[in-house]
Amino acid sequence: MPSIDICFSPELLPLYDLSGRVAVVVDILRASSSIVTGLAQGVTHMVPFSELEACRAMASEGYLTAAERDGRQAENVDLGNSPFGYLDGLVPVRGRAVAITTTNGTRALHLSTGADHVVVGAFLNLGAVADFLRQQQKDVVVVCAGWKGKFCLEDTLFGGALAYRLAQEFDVSSSDATLAALDLWQVAQPDVAGYLLKSSHVRRLNSLESHKDMEFCVREDEYNIVPVFRNGRIE
Numbered sequence: 001m002p003s004i005d006i007c008f009s010p011e012l013l014p015l016y017d018l019s020g021r022v023a024v025v026v027d028i029l030r031a032s033s034s035i036v037t038g039l040a041q042g043v044t045h046m047v048p049f050s051e052l053e054a055c056r057a058m059a060s061e062g063y064l065t066a067a068e069r070d071g072r073q074a075e076n077v078d079l080g081n082s083p084f085g086y087l088d089g090l091v092p093v094r095g096r097a098v099a100i101t102t103t104n105g106t107r108a109l110h111l112s113t114g115a116d117h118v119v120v121g122a123f124l125n126l127g128a129v130a131d132f133l134r135q136q137q138k139d140v141v142v143v144c145a146g147w148k149g150k151f152c153l154e155d156t157l158f159g160g161a162l163a164y165r166l167a168q169e170f171d172v173s174s175s176d177a178t179l180a181a182l183d184l185w186q187v188a189q190p191d192v193a194g195y196l197l198k199s200s201h202v203r204r205l206n207s208l209e210s211h212k213d214m215e216f217c218v219r220e221d222e223y224n225i226v227p228v229f230r231n232g233r234i235e
């Protein structure tokens with residue numbers, strides 16, 4: 001039976017062997033939620049960058065640019081990192097390609113490329129990711145983007161939710177990280193959004209952008225897509 005392990009921070013990735021495994025990269029607040037939303041709204045593909053200037057430069061190649069640093073939209077780009085940027089229609093996104101850089105999420109994607117498959121996970125596509133993993137039948141590592149190397153509640157909750165969904169078909173008991181995430185998922189019931197009010201990232205976001213981002217990002221199964229990061233592109 002394949003197993004699910006959870007890497008709580010990109011800083012811990014050197015301890016994980018991703019080869020032969022599927023990496024599910026998650027940054028619930030908000031990069032992976034925004035990537036899933038953008039692709040579900042008809043963005044053709046996204047190219048994640050670690051550096052802001054490299055991302056901005058893609059405008060000259062016809063890309064929309066999306067950039068966040070420390071929770072705020074960077075200057076001189078088309079979009080920030082709110083999923084509502086892909087939903088509110090202020091910047092038409094359908095049929096466009098997007099270059100994106102965020103503080104933690106895009107970095108976690110680049111650090112996970114040693115896996116056989118790198119997919120983007122969010123509560124918004126939780127069921128679709130679970131189905132994808134059932135099909136692959138490979139060991140899974142959930143790579144939590146965290147915040148500047150530190151543990152984040154919301155990414156860990158996603159790991160717990162995914163393990164809970166797959167508990168009958170995957171080994172979810174041989175990793176203490178997965179056991180802890182499963183316990184956390186139970187503790188957060190029945191009001192995940194309410195539970196997350198105490199998280200450091202929600203407090204940071206509330207002081208910057210609207211609370212509605214968090215409430216949207218914890219919705220489950222809004223979109224039936226599994227973005228795959230391959231050859232430098234998410235599509």
Ligand code: 3SL
Nearest residue numbers: 029030031071102104105
């Ligand atoms: O760090 C990231 O990748 C972002 O998701 C952070 S924020 O939610 O935009 O603040």
